[in-house]
Amino acid sequence: MAGIWIFPEQINGELKKVSFELLSVGRRLADKAGEELGALLLGSGVEMLASELAKYGADKVFLADSADLKDFLTEAYTSVICDAVGANEPSVILFSATTLGRDLAPRVAARLGTGLATDCTELDIDDTGRLTVKRPLFAGKLFANVAFDNGKPQIASVRPNVIPVQEDSKAGEVVRLEVRIDPSRVRTKLKEIKKETGARVDLTEAKFIVSGGRGMKGPENFSILENLAVTLGSEATVGASRSAVDAGWRPHSDQVGQTGKTVTPDLYIACGISGAIQHLAGMSSSKYIVAINKDPDAPIFKKADYGIVGDLFKIVPLITEELKKSGKK
């Protein structure tokens, strides 16, 4: 047996956007390799998601539905996934490079003794079913083309926000999996999930990012970036450079760059960010970059599609106003 498998993620009974991205890339690989696309769905009371997985390309939905899988616990999920792999022998498994996928995929790969490539931005498969991927190194200063030499399944995680989603309706036949978890091998317990109050979309999933650096001069001034993000809509959020984070102006989870997050929004607006190399590495794959800085020699302008040399404290509020005036969203 074979098959290309994807591991969809859901939250409160809804599939996350990355799951559709996985279906779309998985569908393409399955068609090229002449294999079936399977979605390996784990959770509690999640069967109703099968039809949606089918609508976006799943030939089969391997369903592990159990109260024991309600919370994501690495060891429980690893055990169920590895049992399913043992019984069905897929040739490829794709995860999303989310915090969940980054936690789970390496554990699964180590248990199966197989190779894993994380955070892939391009994936391809040849006639013999061998997977090749492209993935960033050094937060995007370089990209590596990686081949899988030995062992099946070949496992990869896919970076959110890079794969266009396409509908492609398939049968989505549900195959129920037996869930057997040895409780003594599950040595973590979920206590709580704390949502940031008023949290906007995560940086790695955002379509628009308004980011601030040392030029913001202080934490209180980030409100002008927040206002612009709000005006850009629910898919917009605020980021920061390392100097703004190290100064204590913003939480670390906002940091873009080599010791923070690598981001790929449609639009990245860099405000008062000079463009240190480790920052540029983390945001250079954005589709469009706007730079606002008073220093005309700031390296950020070399990466920008549109640059404005000037006072961000005047310009940013004007952009917000202009967008409001013209009725954006």
Added chain:
Amino acid sequence: MNGGGEGVNSIVCMKQVPDTESIIRIDGEGTGIVEEGLTYVANPYDEYAVEEALRLREKFGEGKITVVTVGPQRAEEAMRYFFAMGADEGVLIRDDEPQKRDSLSVAQCLAEAIRDMEYDVIFCGKQAVDDDSGQVGAMLAELLDIPQATVVAKLEVADDKKSAVAHREIEGGEEVIEIQLPAVITAQKGLNEPRFTSLREIKRAMSKPIATREMRVPEAKTRVVSLERPPERPPGRILEGEDVDVVGELVDALRNEAKLID
């Protein structure tokens, strides 16, 4: 293997990587990077790992902190830096061809070296800033058959050292889990503020022992076929004029050229 006793024993996995300020060049073969001219440092996330081990020892009063790395001889320098911060001893698993390894083969080496050591917690950085794979911590936990908490921004170890509460950074918030020890904890920035150390401390640390181990590195399952630079961005445009006009021009460009907004 659980340390037991009064104190707390930690293992810190470390990787020596090029400084984040580095310009990275591709070598002649096209599959590796030019090492010449690079400044190598301990992976920044591993600094949070060793700092957490030090703080844990301060809480329990005593215990041993062992730094383990897989890498060439030069990795010793980064290890000495951790000694200067307060770690006690090191194990260098000698590997002169680090660019040929994948995460699984590195985790297998670490597991073999660590398996017979005494520890309550194994600390790793959440990822190394060179290959950005972020796999080794979770793989190591699996190979040692212990639980893992990855991307940890806050850790509280129980007084009996049998469990800990870990706060993991997730999209748009944090997840709080209880984890049995021993376990692998991978450090996120923000877990702590690593202490500074002095040249004098680094010199003093020269006497701390490093055991060098030769090991047959298991075969990699994935292989870098080629490296490439990201595509050059097309040259941009500097918008000039009065603020109001420039902003109007920008919004117009975002709407009509880039078609990003309605």
